Amino acid sequence: MKYLLLSFALFIGGLSHATEPLSGPAPDFTLKSRDGKNIRLSDLRGQVIMLNFWASWCGPCRQEMPLLDELSKRYSRAGFTLLGVNVEQDTAAGEKYLQDTPVSFPILWDPTSTVSKLYNIDAMPSTVMIDRDGNMRYLHRGYKPGYEKDYKKQIKELIRE
Template identity: 85%
Template sequence: MKKLCVAFILLFSSLSFAAGELSGPAPDFTLKSRDGKNIRLADLRGQVVMLNFWASWCGPCRQEMPILDDLAKRYGRAGFTLLGVNVEQDSSAGEKYLQDTPVNFPILWDPTSEVSKLYNIDAMPSTVMIDRDGNMRYLHRGYKPGYENDYKKQIKELIRE
């Protein structure tokens, strides 16, 4: 029985979980936004920030985008900022997708994957929650219906702090 328990622990400790807690300062960056302005993460200190790394070819990203737009609208006045970071080298596919599925939150272009590398992004979509002090607090890899409930809970928690 003991060997079975150890094997079970080893198996599940090696799996990558969809969501987890993070700690440490969020790496600062500046990226060009869809409207041509540069956005710097450090300038958003004092806000709860959600970074959502996405690509137009990613089905779950497409499914999640309208939900993210609703979150941005719902919590924007409470000190919450959502930034969509498109990871494609050529932004034209992302731009086309956004024409068909418009969003009101800022979209940033990361064509060299510089910011994606800073955050060790290895799944699409990936979402990082950052508290008002600029510390990474939560990471979500991928998207499945229902993850938005976790997002809402974490946003409310971080806003209240």
């Protein structure tokens, strides 16, 4: 029941889109990636970073994932890195989803929600845009078709800086 209520709260939170400007340094972290390597955020300094927090049970996350993969492929050569941060305690559900919907960008596992808490994530999906200097610039809560237009605009803006 507790997980059902949390899922519902996160789903409801994902229904309203709020793009918020952010400022300040992005909290550094290291998480294990899907391929078993540790990825440290600060090692990516100099890149525009998109952190996308998601879960396999989240309908909007599932809808958004293929669109994120397109963004990753389109802008990666321009200094853009997308990191998908799966927030589920059991990574098996995330793995199963990714077998059915493969993506080319790194997937990181946050089973204890350590990084989610660092970034005060309170809706699924949530996306944080980080500039080349390691500063948080934008936060997106939720996803509905069309939000990727905002992502493209912000990616281009941050790449040009």
